[in-house]
Amino acid sequence: MLGGSPSLREILFSVRNLSKTFPGTGYNEGGFRALSGLNLNIFAGECLLVAGSNGSGKTVFMKILAALMDLSGGEVLFRGLPLEKAVPRLRRELGLVFQDADAQIIGETVVEDVAFGPKNLGASGSTLEERVNRALESMGLSAKRDFSSRDLSGGEKRRLAVAGILAMGCEIIILDEPFANLDYFGVIQVLELIRDQKKQGKTLIVLTHELEKVLAFADRLLILDRGILRDDGKPEEVLDRLLPEYGIRDPRQSYRSAGDCTWLPV
Numbered sequence: 479m480l481g482g483s484p485s486l487r488e489i490l491f492s493v494r495n496l497s498k499t500f501p502g503t504g505y506n507e508g509g510f511r512a513l514s515g516l517n518l519n520i521f522a523g524e525c526l527l528v529a530g531s532n533g534s535g536k537t538v539f540m541k542i543l544a545a546l547m548d549l550s551g552g553e554v555l556f557r558g559l560p561l562e563k564a565v566p567r568l569r570r571e572l573g574l575v576f577q578d579a580d581a582q583i584i585g586e587t588v589v590e591d592v593a594f595g596p597k598n599l600g601a602s603g604s605t606l607e608e609r610v611n612r613a614l615e616s617m618g619l620s621a622k623r624d625f626s627s628r629d630l631s632g633g634e635k636r637r638l639a640v641a642g643i644l645a646m647g648c649e650i651i652i653l654d655e656p657f658a659n660l661d662y663f664g665v666i667q668v669l670e671l672i673r674d675q676k677k678q679g680k681t682l683i684v685l686t687h688e689l690e691k692v693l694a695f696a697d698r699l700l701i702l703d704r705g706i707l708r709d710d711g712k713p714e715e716v717l718d719r720l721l722p723e724y725g726i727r728d729p730r731q732s733y734r735s736a737g738d739c740t741w742l743p744v
C-alpha cells in the first residue's frame with residue numbers, strides 16, 4: 479500500500495475452515511460446536527456487519543479474530559501471518575469494544591482509562607492529552623473525566639470503552655453489540671464514530687442484531703446461525719435471502735431500503 483486510503487481488496491483476516499468446540503459435560507458427544515467451518519476474508523477499509531441471534535457465535539468469532547481465544551480447527555491469518563505470530567501487530571492495530579463493558583475497564587478514573595491504550599502505544603505529553611480530550615468529547619464524557627470509572631452507568635461505561643479505542647487511533651475496530659445499553663444520544667455518537675472512522679478508511683467489524691441502527695453504513699452483511707456462516711454479501715441481497723429461522727428481523731419492515739436503515743442521516 480502506498481500511502482492514501484487502503485485498497486479495498488487488501489486482505490486483513492483470512493479465515494479458513496474455522497471451528498470452535500467447547501468441551502464439557504451436558505454437551506453433545508465431542509463437545510459443543512460454537513463455530514463450524516467458517517470461510518471468509520476480511521478486507522481493509524470495509525465495514526462488516528455480523529448479525530446473528532443470541533448464542534450464534536458472534537462474540538466467540540470476535541475473540542478468535544482478536545487472538546483472545548484459541549481456535550479448535552482451521553486457521554486464521556492476519557496480514558498473511560498465522561494469528562499467533564501476528565499478535566504484536568494485532569495488538570497495535572486492533573481496537574475492541576467488548577460486549578461486557580465492565581470487563582474492559584482498566585483505569586481508576588475515566589481520563590486514566592481512556593489514556594491507557596494510547597500510552598501503551600507510546601503516546602505522551604500534549605499528543606496524548608489532545609487525543610484523550612478529543613475522544614472524551616466525542617463520546618460526551620468530558621464532564622465525567624475525573625469520575626471513578628466503576629461508578630459510571632452501564633451506558634456511560636460503554637461510551638468509555640468506545641472513547642478508549644478512539645484515543646488509540648486503531649486501524650481496525652471491532653464493536654461487539656455497541657448499541658446495548660445506550661440511549662438515543664449514545665447510539666448517535668457510536669454511529670458518528672462508525673461513519674467517521676469509515677470515512678478515514680478504517681476497517682470496522684460490528685457485531686449486532688440491531689441491524690436497523692447501522693445497516694446503512696455496512697458494505698457487507700454476514701449472517702451467523704448456530705455457529706454456521708449462512709450468508710455473506712451485500713446487505714440488500716443478504717436481506718432478500720434471509721430465512722426466519724436465523725432469528726434476525728429484516729429492518730426494511732420499518733424502513734424503505736437498506737440505505738435508510740440507520741438513525742443517523744447518511
Ligand SMILES: Nc1ncnc2c1ncn2[C@@H]1O[C@H](COP(=O)(O)OP(=O)(O)OP(=O)(O)O)[C@@H](O)[C@H]1O
Nearest residue numbers: 500510512530531532533534535536537538539577
Ligand atoms: N467459554 C465458553 N465455554 C462454553 N461455551 C461457550 C463459551 N463461550 C461461548 N460459549 C457458547 O458458544 C455459543 C456462542 O456464544 P457467543 O457468545 O459467541 O454468542 P453471541 O452470538 O455473541 O450471542 P449474543 O447475541 O447473546 O451476544 C453460546 O451457545 C455459548 O454458550
Ligand SMILES: [Mg+2]
Nearest residue numbers: 536537577654
Ligand atoms: Mg455476543
